[in-house]
Amino acid sequence: MVRASAGAYRVYLAEDLQVDIEQAAAGTDRAECALVAGEPATAGQLAAQARAVLGRPLLPGVEAPWLDGKRRELSRLLLRALEILAEARLVSGEYGHAVAAAEEAVTLDPFRESSHRLLIRAHLEAGNGAAGLWAYERCRQLLAEELGVDPAPETQALHAVMLRAGAALEPVAPVPRTSSVTARSAKVCPYRGLQTFEEADAEHFFGRDADVSRLLERLEASKFLAVLGPSGSGKSSLVRAGLIPALRQGALPASDTCAVRVLRPGSEPIKTLARELTRLDPSLDEPATARRLFEDDRALHRTVEAAADAGSPRVVFVVDQLEEVFTLCVDEEQRRAFLDALATAGTAPLGRVMVIATLRADFYPRLADHPRLADLASSHQFLVTPMDEVGLAEAIVGPARKVGLRLEEGLPETILRDVARQPGSLPLLGHCLLELWERRADGTLTVGAYRDAGGVEGALAGRAEAVYLSLSPDEQLVTRRVLLRLTQPGEGSHDTRRRVSFSELPTQPQECETVETVVDRLTEARLVTTGGTLPATAGWRCPTRP
Template sequence: MARGRRARGVIDARPPAGYKCAMPAEGVRVRLLGRFEIEGIDTAGVRSRKARTLLRVLALAQGAPVPAARLVDIVWGEEPPSEPADQLSVLVSRLRAVLGAGRIDRSDAGYALTVAWSDLAAGTSFLEEGERRLDAGAAVAARAAATAARRLHRGPLLADEAGAEWVGAERAAAERQLLRIQHLLAAAALASGDPATAAAAAEEALDVDPFAEEALRLLLAAHAAAGRKAAALAVYERFRERLAAELGVDPAPATAAAQLAVLQDRPVPGIAVGEARTAWSEAAAGGAETSAGRLVGRDAELAALDAALDRAVAGDPGVVVVEGEAGIGKSRLVGEWTVRARARGAAVLAGRCDELGRALPLQPVLDALGEHLAGLDSGAVSALLGPEAAVLGDPLLTAGAMPLPAGAVMPVSSDGVARAVIAESVRRVLARIAAHPAVLVVEDVHLADPATEDLLTRLRRHPPSPHLLAVVTRRSGEGRTPDASLRLSLEPLDLAACAQLVGDVEAPGLHRRSGGNPLLLLELSRAGGAADIPESLREAVATQCDRLGPAAATLRAAAVLGPELDLEVLAATLRMAPIVLLDHLEEGSRRRLLV
């Protein structure tokens, strides 16, 4: 045989020159979900494709022996070598040279890789524990378990073996596990009062299995819990049409019962929905009001809003954007000012954007319009709607301006032309309302749907009435920046304002700890100056952190490591490239979660 050549079916078992085992001989930690990895070992040292396949087969067995005959069948397929047992032994020897001699055992039952941990097994454990805790009523613990399980699913099982038939059954089982995890996360989020997270998990489950009726029922319950009846009914209708078109069947009785419950404003059967958990934005809206009912440190901003209303009364409309970090008091300021605006005789229409509202175009504006019309008699409603009643009738049913007929189903079109028609109809109704001075308040526009963003732009550039003033709030650095005739950026409270809220004695220490953020200040004050951060505040910060996606884990780790950030320590801790961490830290700084 010529030097450097190999006979057909014969494998060179020698490890690469200078290659050393990277770990001691205890069991390995393997990641099977997504790209295959063995923690602490560079599997690039396994250069043979057949050896890599063998390693993945053994890893997938998670410590159980795999018969030699099955290994030969998977590795060589229809062209096995003349001496399959010998060649299999050669492959195993090559793997042992990379992994460590004691990590692959041979017995009468076959070969087994010693596995100390796998993401697949860990995910199963988290899932089962979460389901057990949810059944026991521990929704928060169940949600934590579901979140941990979901994070382990980085992608399809053994994504490196995308076309391999031998992994098909296990990959399908992993997809079923992911579906259960998503169902658990949605159910636990609903039970703990977080419909936005529940909806996201349910939608992700429907992406995995478009016919998963349990996921659909959870999604209906999430939309209903957030007050988005039209979104729930639209989702159900699309699902029903898909079932009929592709499978020729109707939704299951339990799913039809869920839709009927939404129509009748009843809880979805079999799904627990808890009270809304404390969220940063909600706490910010009410926090300052609970402090002796005083709004402090915002006299200049109140005066600016008064002046904007003066201009609208005089025929000069505008859009005012009130922006600032979470907890700075945007909602509290606007809420205080709208009381003054009503006292001056202005009509005030108020709506709020949220994460679920993105499912329906113009939902916050329709909510505001519907609430306003609901307080009028039928004659006034008809006069204000005019011919636009034919266009806005269905959307306003959900907003509460009209009673919902029994059994009514509200079609919601996603067609761009239909959205434009609805938007123009809303502008015309606003013009009638603003024949006399009127204020449209839209909160949290960083969460606005595109149609609402476009409408606010048109209100600025082409106001429907010279007496209409729009006031919107947004979190700094998030979402699209609206066009504005006036922009009010709320800054932290100074020491004097803090003293008005919490007293001269506590003010210096609490001002230093809170940085002048009203929400932080009041929560710390309620805790009586205790060193520990109040649980409500921890939850609010955690909610904001969770919204940052991949950056959330980086910020949590940075917080644990201490006030002085060591990028090398952080990179080593998270096993991530420093340049990626810098992106995460920049995002945290932009959201004012990192200073």
């Protein structure tokens, strides 16, 4: 129930409703008790769950005095959860996880010596004395330069232990020197443009916290989940930069111990799956594994179970852009074998495989030809809907603030109004924000730069037109042909992007150099992407050239 009084609103929750922040605070208390009681596994799980909640921004884009105090309170609570998590991982012998948690705490509050000490201890326990010394030196320099004080006696005692152990200060990594907000914002672009947010971009991925929570809820009840949505809805980014990091942080029981394999089916999905299995277990023979997958729908499940007997963890297979089995794979038998393997692995009782597949919604009816997977997808699916205004505001403001960028007053509101007039404009918004970053002035994103770029609707078209007009007539002709080859015409559905190798683009040997120039220009303008199994642009060579 909501009541208005004294110029504000008060929300009264039903007794059976709980607030996630309050649950996280209570979970942090329980984690500390578990750690004291000698139960590091329980402490780590509780602290990781609390960290996943407390690490989300509180009402980004909203400024109010009461919010400042609440944000400081949550920041202190997050620090406490991170330190408990680091200590629990340290006691459990999970030194890599301990280092990661301690580093996050140090980044959150560089002047908190207890976090620095945890980081030093984690490096020492991992047998990396040099990294421990560098961590101490970073702490000492920061305190001396910013506060004019020496490290606390406890921190100095750790330093003495390292010296007695014979640790040597080696150049394992430079000491970060990123105190200047302006310098940082000048170098770090927090926006991805038209590209998918990857797991490494998680810290810049905002606006989908509620969706990540709902995905986790569904995975608590099923080992299979189909993530559906229209083209450009952000399915891949949601899974790669939202869900996967949450799983790695222990958002589900023991999910931080899972191996995560991300793949796109491509034109030979069975071969792709076999390749991922051999990466999971290098003792496997890839051609033999592919044959087993083709002949037996239980092969995926059984291969992972066999690896589990050898000590491997549970495996999460993220099949991104599942529609490629229809758009790129022309072998019906291979398509059937691949989809049946996913269905069997995702339903095996007590199995160790979890399957998460993203699929364009207009391809969902095509699953009808594969009843087993269709039944699974109909029962266990999540529909990615357009971001609401709050989520869009977070996606605009959150990444900028993360790297210290300032937004001119009125800019977020201007962008949001334009987005509201353009349904399905998330990709256009992404490119527009990238254009804004490239036009930043002294670390500030301005309304003037937004207008100059063409706004949400015109930024992408303007960039593409500018690149096209800068090309010679011959290059323009090749550009049209290249873009056509990068498009897969739809049959009863919208056209889709198509991945190609460079060798497919030239139609005759003398075109190779022109094609390379065109692709370089399109890539530089971020209108096409290269990578994955394709050679890097600088290394592309026409087959007829030396």
